[in-house]
Amino acid sequence: MLIRRTISLKWFLKIEGWNLLFFIAYGSAIYVLNLYHFFEDFTFQISATGFLGTAVAILLGFRNNSAYERFWEARKAWGDLTNASRYFASQVMTYIRPPQGQDQEAPNVADVHRKILFRHLAFVNALRLQLLNNSRWEELKPWLPDDEFQKLEKAVNKATQLNHLQAQHLRDLHEAGWITSQWYVTALMETIKEAYRCQGISERIKNTPLLRQYSFFTKLFVWLFVLLLPLGLVQHLGWQMLPVYIALATVFTTTERIGNRTEDPFDNKMEDIPLNAICRTIEIDLLQQLGEDSVPPPLKPQDGILM
Numbered sequence: 001m002l003i004r005r006t007i008s009l010k011w012f013l014k015i016e017g018w019n020l021l022f023f024i025a026y027g028s029a030i031y032v033l034n035l036y037h038f039f040e041d042f043t044f045q046i047s048a049t050g051f052l053g054t055a056v057a058i059l060l061g062f063r064n065n066s067a068y069e070r071f072w073e074a075r076k077a078w079g080d081l082t083n084a085s086r087y088f089a090s091q092v093m094t095y096i097r098p099p100q101g102q103d104q105e106a107p108n109v110a111d112v113h114r115k116i117l118f119r120h121l122a123f124v125n126a127l128r129l130q131l132l133n134n135s136r137w138e139e140l141k142p143w144l145p146d147d148e149f150q151k152l153e154k155a156v157n158k159a160t161q162l163n164h165l166q167a168q169h170l171r172d173l174h175e176a177g178w179i180t181s182q183w184y185v186t187a188l189m190e191t192i193k194e195a196y197r198c199q200g201i202s203e204r205i206k207n208t209p210l211l212r213q214y215s216f217f218t219k220l221f222v223w224l225f226v227l228l229l230p231l232g233l234v235q236h237l238g239w240q241m242l243p244v245y246i247a248l249a250t251v252f253t254t255t256e257r258i259g260n261r262t263e264d265p266f267d268n269k270m271e272d273i274p275l276n277a278i279c280r281t282i283e284i285d286l287l288q289q290l291g292e293d294s295v296p297p298p299l300k301p302q303d304g305i306l307m
Contacts, residue, residue: 004304030230049232064259074265081198088191089289095184099177118143123162131266210263274306
């Protein structure tokens with residue numbers, strides 16, 4: 001995700017550099033052809049270009065609003081998952097205690113808490129890897145026992161299976177007397193349900209692209225406007241058409257490209273949801289709630305980009 005208030009020239013040229021070169025070449029070609037009276041018998045009212053530009057701008061606004069809504073819904077889902085993770089850690093530390101008659105300070109109490117919260121961290125990171133189409137599943141090894149990691153290798157949706165293992169573990173703890181109240185079980189399962197909800201929202205956004213007809217026709221009409229624009233300007237502005245054309249064409253194509261790059265917030269682009277940083281935040285919070293001494297630092301932006 002871009003953090004800096006200003007956009008670097010490097011980022012702009014990366015997404016718009018080739019278009020900018022095309023506008024310079026195309027606008028110059030139209031101007032030269034006009035000098036040789038190529039358009040002498042071709043009248044193209046500038047007002048017609050203006051009407052087309054207005055229609056394209058409305059279409060761009062609708063498309064980009066839809067793309068931003070997808071981005072913001074994804075960010076809210078991961079914000080909800082962060083809050084649910086913190087709440088889940090507090091629930092685990094509070095509700096899950098040794099059965100009556102056992103030493104309340106038994107060392108295995110901390111082991112049970114750690115196993116559950118480490119599994120939750122594995123779930124969060126598994127979801128991150130799935131959304132980014134990243135298959136580095138060895139990143140989950142530090143959070144899971146060997147038997148659970150081996151079982152996970154066969155799962156298609158690893159995040160789902162980890163949450164399922166979590167629910168089964170909570171059931172076993174309740175039956176063993178570690179969770180005394182049915183209300184505690186219900187509260188814990190509601191948090192598991194919230195994690196599933198956030199996962200479902202993220203997967204829906206990832207697997208359901210913005211309607212292709214919107215993207216296709218928006219881009220088509222933008223480029224139709226861009227190609228017709230100098231024909232309407234050159235006969236009225238002469239050589240001054242070139243900077244005006246480059247500026248207007250760049251505005252429209254850059255706006256279209258921003259919408260295109262925003263519509264999929266889980267594509268591991270520099271503008272996307274910073275999943276790595278969010279997962280690190282969850283990791284820090286849960287480890288500190290566990291009372292762990294070794295806690296990693298938060299991820300920092302690099303060149304104004306937080307991944």
